[in-house]
Amino acid sequence: MAINVSESEIQLSKLMEYSYYPGCSLHSTAREFDDSIQSIFKTLDIKLYELDDWNCCSAASATTLNHALSLALPGRNLAIAQKSGRDMLIPCTGCYNRHKSTEFELKRNSLNSTMIEAAVGFKYQGNFEVRSLLDVVGNEIGMDRIHQHVQKPLTGLKVVGYYGCLLLRPTKITQFENPEKPILLMELLQTLGAEVMPWSYAMECCGGDQTLVRPEIAVRLVNRLVEHAREAGAQAMVTVCPLCQMSLEMRQTAPGTKMPLFYFTELIGLAFGLKEAPAWWKKHLISPENLMNSLGL
Amino acid sequence: MLDINFIDQVNTLSDQAIQLCYHCHKCTAGCPVTDQMEYGPDRILRMVQFGEKEKLLKCRDIWICVACETCGARCPNEIDAARVLGALREIAYSENVAVAEPGAVKFHKLFLLLVKNMGRMHEVSLLALHKLWTMNLFSDLPAGARLFMMGKVPLKPHLIRRQGEVKRIYDAFDPKKKQVSHGN
Numbered sequence: 204m205a206i207n208v209s210e211s212e213i214q215l216s217k218l219m220e221y222s223y224y225p226g227c228s229l230h231s232t233a234r235e236f237d238d239s240i241q242s243i244f245k246t247l248d249i250k251l252y253e254l255d256d257w258n259c260c261s262a263a264s265a266t267t268l269n270h271a272l273s274l275a276l277p278g279r280n281l282a283i284a285q286k287s288g289r290d291m292l293i294p295c296t297g298c299y300n301r302h303k304s305t306e307f308e309l310k311r312n313s314l315n316s317t318m319i320e321a322a323v324g325f326k327y328q329g330n331f332e333v334r335s336l337l338d339v340v341g342n343e344i345g346m347d348r349i350h351q352h353v354q355k356p357l358t359g360l361k362v363v364g365y366y367g368c369l370l371l372r373p374t375k376i377t378q379f380e381n382p383e384k385p386i387l388l389m390e391l392l393q394t395l396g397a398e399v400m401p402w403s404y405a406m407e408c409c410g411g412d413q414t415l416v417r418p419e420i421a422v423r424l425v426n427r428l429v430e431h432a433r434e435a436g437a438q439a440m441v442t443v444c445p446l447c448q449m450s451l452e453m454r455q456t457a458p459g460t461k462m463p464l465f466y467f468t469e470l471i472g473l474a475f476g477l478k479e480a481p482a483w484w485k486k487h488l489i490s491p492e493n494l495m496n497s498l499g500l
Numbered sequence: 501m502l503d504i505n506f507i508d509q510v511n512t513l514s515d516q517a518i519q520l521c522y523h524c525h526k527c528t529a530g531c532p533v534t535d536q537m538e539y540g541p542d543r544i545l546r547m548v549q550f551g552e553k554e555k556l557l558k559c560r561d562i563w564i565c566v567a568c569e570t571c572g573a574r575c576p577n578e579i580d581a582a583r584v585l586g587a588l589r590e591i592a593y594s595e596n597v598a599v600a601e602p603g604a605v606k607f608h609k610l611f612l613l614l615v616k617n618m619g620r621m622h623e624v625s626l627l628a629l630h631k632l633w634t635m636n637l638f639s640d641l642p643a644g645a646r647l648f649m650m651g652k653v654p655l656k657p658h659l660i661r662r663q664g665e666v667k668r669i670y671d672a673f674d675p676k677k678k679q680v681s682h683g684n
Contacts, residue, residue: 227620227621227623230620230654230658231621231623231652231653231654232623232647232652232653234651234652256619256660256661256662257620257660258615258619258620258660258665258666259615259619259620259621261611261612261615262611262621263567263608264607264608264609264611264612264615265608265612266567266586267586267589267590267593267604267608268589268590268593268594268605268608268609268612269590269594269612269673269675270513270586270587270590271673272612272669272670272673275669275672275673276615276666276669278669279665279666279669321672322668322669322672322673323665323669324665324668368566368567368568368569368570371573372568372569372570372572372573373569373572373573373580373582373583374572374573382573383573406570407532407568408532408566408568408570410532410533410566411566412566412567412568413564413566415607415627415630415640416601416603416604416607417563417564417601417604418639418640420533420536420564420566423536424532424533424566453640453643485650486650486652488643488646488647
Protein backbone atom coordinates (compact mmCIF):
# COMPACT_ATOMS: atom_id res chain seq x y z
CA MET A 204 0.00 0.00 0.00
CA ALA A 205 2.74 2.39 1.00
CA ILE A 206 4.56 1.57 -2.23
CA ASN A 207 1.44 2.32 -4.27
CA VAL A 208 1.09 5.74 -2.72
CA SER A 209 4.68 6.71 -3.39
CA GLU A 210 4.42 5.45 -6.98
CA SER A 211 1.39 7.58 -7.62
CA GLU A 212 3.17 10.52 -6.05
CA ILE A 213 6.15 9.99 -8.32
CA GLN A 214 3.80 9.86 -11.30
CA LEU A 215 2.12 13.08 -10.21
CA SER A 216 5.38 14.94 -9.89
CA LYS A 217 6.36 13.69 -13.37
CA LEU A 218 3.14 15.06 -14.82
CA MET A 219 3.65 18.38 -13.12
CA GLU A 220 6.19 19.91 -15.41
CA TYR A 221 5.58 21.68 -18.67
CA SER A 222 7.23 23.20 -21.67
CA TYR A 223 6.34 26.86 -21.38
CA TYR A 224 5.55 29.05 -24.37
CA PRO A 225 5.20 32.67 -23.20
CA GLY A 226 4.67 34.17 -26.66
CA CYS A 227 5.53 37.76 -27.53
CA SER A 228 2.88 39.44 -25.33
CA LEU A 229 4.13 37.92 -22.10
CA HIS A 230 7.57 39.36 -22.83
CA SER A 231 6.16 42.84 -23.45
CA THR A 232 2.66 44.22 -22.88
CA ALA A 233 1.62 41.35 -20.59
CA ARG A 234 4.79 41.10 -18.50
CA GLU A 235 2.79 41.01 -15.27
CA PHE A 236 0.83 38.01 -16.54
CA ASP A 237 4.14 36.18 -16.99
CA ASP A 238 5.41 37.32 -13.58
CA SER A 239 2.26 36.13 -11.82
CA ILE A 240 2.38 32.75 -13.57
CA GLN A 241 6.04 32.21 -12.61
CA SER A 242 5.26 33.08 -8.99
CA ILE A 243 2.23 30.85 -8.54
CA PHE A 244 3.85 27.89 -10.28
CA LYS A 245 6.85 28.25 -8.00
CA THR A 246 4.50 28.22 -5.01
CA LEU A 247 2.78 25.11 -6.37
CA ASP A 248 6.17 23.51 -7.03
CA ILE A 249 5.52 22.94 -10.72
CA LYS A 250 8.41 23.34 -13.12
CA LEU A 251 8.09 25.40 -16.28
CA TYR A 252 10.77 24.97 -18.95
CA GLU A 253 10.65 27.85 -21.42
CA LEU A 254 10.73 26.46 -24.93
CA ASP A 255 14.21 26.99 -26.37
CA ASP A 256 14.44 29.57 -29.17
CA TRP A 257 10.68 29.72 -29.76
CA ASN A 258 9.21 31.84 -32.54
CA CYS A 259 6.12 34.04 -32.79
CA CYS A 260 2.94 32.15 -33.75
CA SER A 261 2.12 35.00 -36.20
CA ALA A 262 -1.13 35.79 -34.38
CA ALA A 263 -3.94 37.16 -36.53
CA SER A 264 -1.66 38.36 -39.31
CA ALA A 265 -0.87 35.07 -41.01
CA THR A 266 -4.45 33.87 -40.62
CA THR A 267 -5.48 37.03 -42.47
CA LEU A 268 -2.99 36.99 -45.32
CA ASN A 269 -1.60 33.47 -45.56
CA HIS A 270 -3.45 30.65 -43.82
CA ALA A 271 -0.93 27.94 -44.72
CA LEU A 272 1.84 29.99 -43.12
CA SER A 273 -0.33 30.42 -39.99
CA LEU A 274 -0.42 26.63 -39.61
CA ALA A 275 3.27 26.11 -40.31
CA LEU A 276 4.83 28.78 -38.05
CA PRO A 277 3.57 27.19 -34.78
CA GLY A 278 4.76 23.88 -36.22
CA ARG A 279 8.36 24.85 -35.53
CA ASN A 280 7.51 25.37 -31.84
CA LEU A 281 5.71 22.03 -31.70
CA ALA A 282 8.80 20.38 -33.19
CA ILE A 283 10.90 21.89 -30.38
CA ALA A 284 8.39 20.85 -27.69
CA GLN A 285 8.22 17.33 -29.09
CA LYS A 286 11.88 16.72 -28.22
CA SER A 287 11.14 16.80 -24.48
CA GLY A 288 7.69 15.23 -24.75
CA ARG A 289 6.39 17.52 -21.99
CA ASP A 290 2.95 19.02 -22.45
CA MET A 291 3.20 22.54 -23.81
CA LEU A 292 1.62 25.19 -21.59
CA ILE A 293 0.47 28.37 -23.37
CA PRO A 294 -0.97 31.26 -21.32
CA CYS A 295 -1.81 33.64 -24.20
CA THR A 296 -5.07 32.41 -25.69
CA GLY A 297 -4.09 33.84 -29.09
CA CYS A 298 -0.92 31.74 -29.17
CA TYR A 299 -2.83 28.80 -27.71
CA ASN A 300 -5.42 28.99 -30.46
CA ARG A 301 -2.76 29.11 -33.19
CA HIS A 302 -0.76 26.18 -31.79
CA LYS A 303 -3.91 24.17 -31.13
CA SER A 304 -5.00 24.70 -34.76
CA THR A 305 -1.67 23.34 -35.98
CA GLU A 306 -1.88 20.41 -33.56
CA PHE A 307 -5.42 19.72 -34.80
CA GLU A 308 -4.19 19.42 -38.39
CA LEU A 309 -1.22 17.26 -37.39
CA LYS A 310 -3.45 14.92 -35.37
CA ARG A 311 -6.01 14.39 -38.08
CA ASN A 312 -3.26 13.62 -40.56
CA SER A 313 -4.67 15.89 -43.26
CA LEU A 314 -2.99 17.26 -46.37
CA ASN A 315 -2.23 20.24 -44.17
CA SER A 316 -0.28 18.03 -41.78
CA THR A 317 1.99 16.84 -44.59
CA MET A 318 2.52 20.44 -45.63
CA ILE A 319 3.34 21.55 -42.06
CA GLU A 320 5.79 18.71 -41.51
CA ALA A 321 7.51 19.33 -44.84
CA ALA A 322 7.88 23.08 -44.23
CA VAL A 323 9.22 22.64 -40.68
CA GLY A 324 11.22 19.49 -41.40
CA PHE A 325 9.95 17.19 -38.66
CA LYS A 326 7.63 14.25 -38.12
CA TYR A 327 4.85 14.75 -35.58
CA GLN A 328 4.69 11.96 -33.00
CA GLY A 329 1.84 13.13 -30.80
CA ASN A 330 3.73 12.42 -27.58
CA PHE A 331 2.56 15.64 -25.93
CA GLU A 332 -0.43 17.98 -25.78
CA VAL A 333 -0.85 21.71 -26.26
CA ARG A 334 -2.57 22.92 -23.06
CA SER A 335 -4.10 26.23 -22.10
CA LEU A 336 -3.18 27.78 -18.77
CA LEU A 337 -6.76 27.78 -17.46
CA ASP A 338 -7.14 24.09 -18.34
CA VAL A 339 -3.92 23.17 -16.52
CA VAL A 340 -4.73 25.28 -13.46
CA GLY A 341 -8.38 24.25 -13.23
CA ASN A 342 -8.27 20.61 -14.33
CA GLU A 343 -4.71 19.40 -13.80
CA ILE A 344 -3.69 21.22 -10.64
CA GLY A 345 -7.33 21.29 -9.59
CA MET A 346 -9.48 23.31 -7.23
CA ASP A 347 -8.53 21.25 -4.17
CA ARG A 348 -4.85 21.95 -4.51
CA ILE A 349 -5.48 25.63 -5.26
CA HIS A 350 -7.75 25.83 -2.23
CA GLN A 351 -5.06 24.34 0.02
CA HIS A 352 -2.74 27.21 -0.87
CA VAL A 353 -5.24 30.02 -0.29
CA GLN A 354 -3.93 32.09 2.63
CA LYS A 355 -5.84 35.28 2.04
CA PRO A 356 -9.32 34.71 0.57
CA LEU A 357 -10.53 37.48 -1.72
CA THR A 358 -13.50 38.22 0.53
CA GLY A 359 -15.66 41.11 -0.61
CA LEU A 360 -14.21 41.33 -4.12
CA LYS A 361 -17.04 41.22 -6.66
CA VAL A 362 -15.90 40.08 -10.07
CA VAL A 363 -17.13 38.72 -13.38
CA GLY A 364 -15.05 36.09 -15.15
CA TYR A 365 -14.37 36.78 -18.81
CA TYR A 366 -13.20 34.10 -21.26
CA GLY A 367 -13.39 35.92 -24.58
CA CYS A 368 -13.16 33.96 -27.81
CA LEU A 369 -9.84 32.33 -28.49
CA LEU A 370 -9.79 29.88 -25.58
CA LEU A 371 -13.26 28.56 -26.46
CA ARG A 372 -13.57 28.68 -30.22
CA PRO A 373 -13.43 27.09 -32.79
CA THR A 374 -14.91 24.47 -30.48
CA LYS A 375 -13.63 21.40 -32.32
CA ILE A 376 -10.09 22.76 -32.13
CA THR A 377 -9.97 24.10 -28.57
CA GLN A 378 -12.03 21.19 -27.14
CA PHE A 379 -13.00 23.40 -24.21
CA GLU A 380 -15.56 21.90 -21.86
CA ASN A 381 -19.07 23.21 -22.45
CA PRO A 382 -17.98 26.16 -24.63
CA GLU A 383 -21.40 27.88 -24.65
CA LYS A 384 -21.57 27.89 -20.85
CA PRO A 385 -18.12 27.31 -19.42
CA ILE A 386 -17.76 27.29 -15.63
CA LEU A 387 -14.06 26.59 -14.99
CA LEU A 388 -13.03 30.21 -14.43
CA MET A 389 -16.03 30.94 -12.20
CA GLU A 390 -15.24 27.87 -10.07
CA LEU A 391 -11.66 28.95 -9.75
CA LEU A 392 -12.57 32.48 -8.67
CA GLN A 393 -15.00 31.12 -6.10
CA THR A 394 -12.25 28.84 -4.80
CA LEU A 395 -10.17 31.97 -4.23
CA GLY A 396 -12.98 33.44 -2.13
CA ALA A 397 -14.14 36.11 -4.57
CA GLU A 398 -17.80 36.83 -5.10
CA VAL A 399 -18.50 35.81 -8.69
CA MET A 400 -21.35 37.76 -10.25
CA PRO A 401 -23.47 36.00 -12.87
CA TRP A 402 -23.59 37.59 -16.32
CA SER A 403 -24.23 36.58 -19.90
CA TYR A 404 -21.22 38.12 -21.61
CA ALA A 405 -18.39 35.86 -20.48
CA MET A 406 -17.87 34.43 -23.96
CA GLU A 407 -18.57 37.57 -26.00
CA CYS A 408 -15.86 39.19 -28.08
CA CYS A 409 -13.79 42.23 -26.94
CA GLY A 410 -12.71 43.03 -30.49
CA GLY A 411 -9.08 42.34 -29.60
CA ASP A 412 -8.40 41.15 -33.12
CA GLN A 413 -9.20 44.65 -34.43
CA THR A 414 -8.10 46.73 -31.47
CA LEU A 415 -5.03 48.19 -33.19
CA VAL A 416 -6.25 48.22 -36.78
CA ARG A 417 -9.88 49.40 -36.36
CA PRO A 418 -10.08 50.68 -32.76
CA GLU A 419 -13.63 51.99 -33.21
CA ILE A 420 -14.91 48.41 -33.58
CA ALA A 421 -13.20 47.35 -30.36
CA VAL A 422 -14.45 50.46 -28.52
CA ARG A 423 -18.08 49.51 -29.11
CA LEU A 424 -17.58 45.91 -27.99
CA VAL A 425 -15.50 46.87 -24.96
CA ASN A 426 -17.94 49.51 -23.74
CA ARG A 427 -20.79 47.04 -24.06
CA LEU A 428 -18.90 44.41 -22.04
CA VAL A 429 -18.00 46.88 -19.32
CA GLU A 430 -21.56 48.18 -19.12
CA HIS A 431 -22.89 44.66 -18.60
CA ALA A 432 -20.19 43.81 -16.06
CA ARG A 433 -21.21 46.88 -14.08
CA GLU A 434 -24.86 45.99 -14.36
CA ALA A 435 -24.02 42.56 -12.93
CA GLY A 436 -22.51 44.34 -9.92
CA ALA A 437 -18.85 43.63 -10.64
CA GLN A 438 -16.06 45.83 -9.30
CA ALA A 439 -13.52 44.26 -11.63
CA MET A 440 -13.32 41.90 -14.57
CA VAL A 441 -11.06 38.86 -14.66
CA THR A 442 -9.40 37.89 -17.94
CA VAL A 443 -7.53 34.82 -19.17
CA CYS A 444 -5.93 36.50 -22.18
CA PRO A 445 -3.38 39.31 -22.75
CA LEU A 446 -5.18 40.45 -25.90
CA CYS A 447 -8.49 40.85 -24.04
CA GLN A 448 -6.75 42.60 -21.16
CA MET A 449 -5.09 45.04 -23.57
CA SER A 450 -8.24 45.72 -25.54
CA LEU A 451 -10.41 46.13 -22.43
CA GLU A 452 -7.87 48.47 -20.79
CA MET A 453 -7.20 50.60 -23.86
CA ARG A 454 -10.67 50.88 -25.36
CA GLN A 455 -12.93 51.85 -22.45
CA THR A 456 -14.29 55.27 -23.40
CA ALA A 457 -17.52 55.46 -21.40
CA PRO A 458 -17.51 58.41 -18.96
CA GLY A 459 -16.94 57.71 -15.27
CA THR A 460 -14.52 55.48 -13.45
CA LYS A 461 -12.93 52.85 -15.60
CA MET A 462 -13.46 49.19 -14.81
CA PRO A 463 -10.20 47.59 -13.63
CA LEU A 464 -9.17 44.17 -14.90
CA PHE A 465 -7.07 41.36 -13.48
CA TYR A 466 -5.40 38.38 -15.04
CA PHE A 467 -6.78 35.35 -13.22
CA THR A 468 -3.27 34.35 -12.17
CA GLU A 469 -2.78 37.69 -10.42
CA LEU A 470 -5.78 36.94 -8.21
CA ILE A 471 -4.48 33.43 -7.54
CA GLY A 472 -1.17 34.98 -6.42
CA LEU A 473 -2.96 37.49 -4.21
CA ALA A 474 -5.08 34.77 -2.59
CA PHE A 475 -1.93 32.70 -2.07
CA GLY A 476 -0.66 35.64 -0.03
CA LEU A 477 2.30 36.34 -2.34
CA LYS A 478 3.85 39.66 -1.38
CA GLU A 479 4.86 40.54 -4.96
CA ALA A 480 1.20 40.58 -6.12
CA PRO A 481 0.58 44.38 -5.90
CA ALA A 482 3.63 45.00 -8.10
CA TRP A 483 1.89 43.12 -10.92
CA TRP A 484 -1.06 45.47 -11.25
CA LYS A 485 1.18 48.53 -11.02
CA LYS A 486 1.76 47.70 -14.68
CA HIS A 487 -1.93 47.92 -15.62
CA LEU A 488 -3.23 50.85 -17.66
CA ILE A 489 -6.26 50.97 -15.34
CA SER A 490 -5.13 50.89 -11.74
CA PRO A 491 -7.16 48.69 -9.36
CA GLU A 492 -5.32 50.12 -6.34
CA ASN A 493 -8.18 52.22 -4.98
CA LEU A 494 -10.50 49.25 -5.16
CA MET A 495 -8.03 46.93 -3.48
CA ASN A 496 -7.29 49.44 -0.72
CA SER A 497 -10.99 49.96 -0.04
CA LEU A 498 -11.40 46.19 0.40
CA GLY A 499 -8.21 45.78 2.42
CA LEU A 500 -6.79 43.36 -0.16
CA MET B 501 -19.64 39.29 -63.33
CA LEU B 502 -20.35 35.96 -61.62
CA ASP B 503 -17.72 33.29 -61.16
CA ILE B 504 -19.31 29.84 -60.89
CA ASN B 505 -16.04 28.30 -59.69
CA PHE B 506 -15.66 30.79 -56.85
CA ILE B 507 -17.36 28.55 -54.28
CA ASP B 508 -14.80 25.81 -55.01
CA GLN B 509 -11.92 28.25 -54.55
CA VAL B 510 -13.33 29.47 -51.22
CA ASN B 511 -14.26 25.98 -50.00
CA THR B 512 -10.75 24.72 -50.67
CA LEU B 513 -8.96 27.61 -49.01
CA SER B 514 -11.29 27.79 -45.99
CA ASP B 515 -11.74 24.01 -45.65
CA GLN B 516 -15.53 24.49 -45.47
CA ALA B 517 -18.55 23.20 -47.40
CA ILE B 518 -20.44 26.43 -48.08
CA GLN B 519 -23.04 24.68 -50.28
CA LEU B 520 -24.47 23.14 -47.08
CA CYS B 521 -25.71 26.52 -45.83
CA TYR B 522 -29.52 26.67 -45.76
CA HIS B 523 -29.63 30.23 -44.44
CA CYS B 524 -30.99 29.84 -40.94
CA HIS B 525 -29.17 33.13 -40.09
CA LYS B 526 -27.79 31.83 -36.80
CA CYS B 527 -24.32 33.10 -37.75
CA THR B 528 -25.64 36.61 -38.33
CA ALA B 529 -27.83 36.51 -35.20
CA GLY B 530 -24.79 35.80 -33.01
CA CYS B 531 -22.30 38.05 -34.80
CA PRO B 532 -21.15 40.92 -32.52
CA VAL B 533 -20.27 43.23 -35.42
CA THR B 534 -23.05 42.52 -37.88
CA ASP B 535 -24.51 45.99 -37.26
CA GLN B 536 -21.28 47.40 -38.73
CA MET B 537 -21.54 45.25 -41.83
CA GLU B 538 -23.25 45.83 -45.13
CA TYR B 539 -24.16 42.15 -45.69
CA GLY B 540 -23.35 40.10 -42.58
CA PRO B 541 -22.03 36.53 -42.55
CA ASP B 542 -25.16 34.79 -43.83
CA ARG B 543 -25.51 36.92 -46.95
CA ILE B 544 -21.80 36.59 -47.58
CA LEU B 545 -22.19 32.80 -47.66
CA ARG B 546 -25.08 33.27 -50.11
CA MET B 547 -22.95 35.52 -52.30
CA VAL B 548 -20.19 32.92 -52.36
CA GLN B 549 -22.77 30.33 -53.45
CA PHE B 550 -23.82 32.70 -56.26
CA GLY B 551 -20.22 33.41 -57.29
CA GLU B 552 -20.23 37.15 -56.59
CA LYS B 553 -16.47 37.20 -56.36
CA GLU B 554 -15.62 40.77 -57.24
CA LYS B 555 -18.22 42.30 -54.96
CA LEU B 556 -17.08 40.16 -52.04
CA LEU B 557 -13.37 40.76 -52.42
CA LYS B 558 -13.91 44.52 -52.49
CA CYS B 559 -16.42 44.70 -49.63
CA ARG B 560 -15.57 46.15 -46.24
CA ASP B 561 -17.38 43.40 -44.31
CA ILE B 562 -14.53 40.93 -44.69
CA TRP B 563 -12.25 43.36 -42.82
CA ILE B 564 -14.76 44.12 -40.06
CA CYS B 565 -15.00 40.49 -38.89
CA VAL B 566 -13.32 40.17 -35.46
CA ALA B 567 -12.72 36.42 -35.93
CA CYS B 568 -14.55 35.62 -32.69
CA GLU B 569 -15.78 32.34 -34.23
CA THR B 570 -19.25 32.61 -32.66
CA CYS B 571 -20.75 31.95 -36.11
CA GLY B 572 -18.83 28.71 -36.54
CA ALA B 573 -19.66 27.50 -33.03
CA ARG B 574 -23.41 27.87 -33.65
CA CYS B 575 -23.81 26.75 -37.27
CA PRO B 576 -26.05 23.67 -37.52
CA ASN B 577 -24.15 22.63 -40.66
CA GLU B 578 -20.73 23.16 -39.11
CA ILE B 579 -19.76 25.90 -41.52
CA ASP B 580 -17.21 28.23 -40.01
CA ALA B 581 -18.17 31.58 -41.53
CA ALA B 582 -15.20 33.28 -39.86
CA ARG B 583 -12.88 30.98 -41.78
CA VAL B 584 -14.80 31.83 -44.96
CA LEU B 585 -14.29 35.54 -44.36
CA GLY B 586 -10.63 34.82 -43.64
CA ALA B 587 -10.31 33.02 -46.97
CA LEU B 588 -11.95 35.98 -48.73
CA ARG B 589 -9.41 38.35 -47.15
CA GLU B 590 -6.57 36.10 -48.22
CA ILE B 591 -7.87 35.82 -51.80
CA ALA B 592 -8.38 39.59 -51.97
CA TYR B 593 -4.80 40.13 -50.81
CA SER B 594 -3.14 37.48 -52.96
CA GLU B 595 -5.04 38.52 -56.12
CA ASN B 596 -4.10 42.18 -55.57
CA VAL B 597 -7.67 43.43 -55.35
CA ALA B 598 -8.12 47.07 -54.28
CA VAL B 599 -9.36 46.16 -50.80
CA ALA B 600 -11.68 48.31 -48.67
CA GLU B 601 -9.23 48.43 -45.74
CA PRO B 602 -5.67 48.95 -47.04
CA GLY B 603 -4.55 49.96 -43.52
CA ALA B 604 -5.34 46.47 -42.23
CA VAL B 605 -3.35 44.84 -45.03
CA LYS B 606 -0.40 47.10 -44.24
CA PHE B 607 -0.57 46.17 -40.55
CA HIS B 608 -0.58 42.43 -41.21
CA LYS B 609 2.12 42.68 -43.89
CA LEU B 610 4.38 44.53 -41.47
CA PHE B 611 3.66 42.06 -38.69
CA LEU B 612 4.65 39.13 -40.91
CA LEU B 613 7.73 40.93 -42.23
CA LEU B 614 9.00 41.59 -38.70
CA VAL B 615 8.44 37.99 -37.59
CA LYS B 616 10.16 36.76 -40.74
CA ASN B 617 13.25 38.81 -39.96
CA MET B 618 13.38 38.57 -36.16
CA GLY B 619 11.45 35.44 -35.27
CA ARG B 620 9.35 37.31 -32.74
CA MET B 621 7.10 40.33 -32.66
CA HIS B 622 8.56 43.69 -31.74
CA GLU B 623 5.69 46.03 -30.87
CA VAL B 624 7.63 49.29 -31.09
CA SER B 625 8.82 48.55 -34.63
CA LEU B 626 5.38 47.34 -35.71
CA LEU B 627 3.47 50.34 -34.43
CA ALA B 628 6.06 52.93 -35.51
CA LEU B 629 6.29 51.53 -39.04
CA HIS B 630 2.51 51.18 -39.32
CA LYS B 631 2.02 54.79 -38.24
CA LEU B 632 4.52 55.97 -40.85
CA TRP B 633 3.08 53.82 -43.62
CA THR B 634 -0.52 54.86 -43.01
CA MET B 635 0.36 58.43 -41.96
CA ASN B 636 -1.80 57.96 -38.91
CA LEU B 637 0.87 59.27 -36.58
CA PHE B 638 -0.94 60.21 -33.40
CA SER B 639 -3.39 57.44 -32.61
CA ASP B 640 -2.83 55.70 -29.28
CA LEU B 641 0.26 57.75 -28.42
CA PRO B 642 -0.67 58.34 -24.73
CA ALA B 643 -1.31 54.64 -24.07
CA GLY B 644 1.87 53.74 -25.94
CA ALA B 645 3.87 56.25 -23.91
CA ARG B 646 2.52 54.84 -20.63
CA LEU B 647 3.35 51.28 -21.65
CA PHE B 648 6.86 52.44 -22.53
CA MET B 649 7.28 54.23 -19.18
CA MET B 650 6.24 51.06 -17.37
CA GLY B 651 8.99 49.20 -19.20
CA LYS B 652 6.52 46.98 -20.98
CA VAL B 653 7.53 47.61 -24.56
CA PRO B 654 11.28 47.13 -25.01
CA LEU B 655 13.00 49.35 -27.58
CA LYS B 656 15.42 46.65 -28.57
CA PRO B 657 14.01 43.68 -30.48
CA HIS B 658 14.82 40.11 -29.51
CA LEU B 659 16.30 38.05 -32.32
CA ILE B 660 15.95 34.30 -32.13
CA ARG B 661 19.07 32.18 -32.75
CA ARG B 662 17.89 29.93 -35.54
CA GLN B 663 16.22 32.64 -37.61
CA GLY B 664 17.00 30.70 -40.80
CA GLU B 665 14.45 28.07 -39.82
CA VAL B 666 11.69 30.67 -39.65
CA LYS B 667 12.72 32.21 -42.98
CA ARG B 668 12.64 28.76 -44.59
CA ILE B 669 9.04 28.26 -43.46
CA TYR B 670 8.11 31.65 -44.94
CA ASP B 671 9.78 30.77 -48.23
CA ALA B 672 7.83 27.52 -48.44
CA PHE B 673 4.59 29.53 -48.47
CA ASP B 674 5.62 32.59 -50.41
CA PRO B 675 2.98 32.82 -53.12
CA LYS B 676 5.47 34.53 -55.42
CA LYS B 677 8.06 31.78 -55.12
CA LYS B 678 5.90 28.71 -55.20
CA GLN B 679 2.25 27.83 -55.48
CA VAL B 680 1.37 25.70 -52.48
CA SER B 681 -1.96 23.90 -52.44
CA HIS B 682 -3.71 23.57 -49.15
CA GLY B 683 -7.02 22.59 -47.67
CA ASN B 684 -8.50 19.14 -47.82
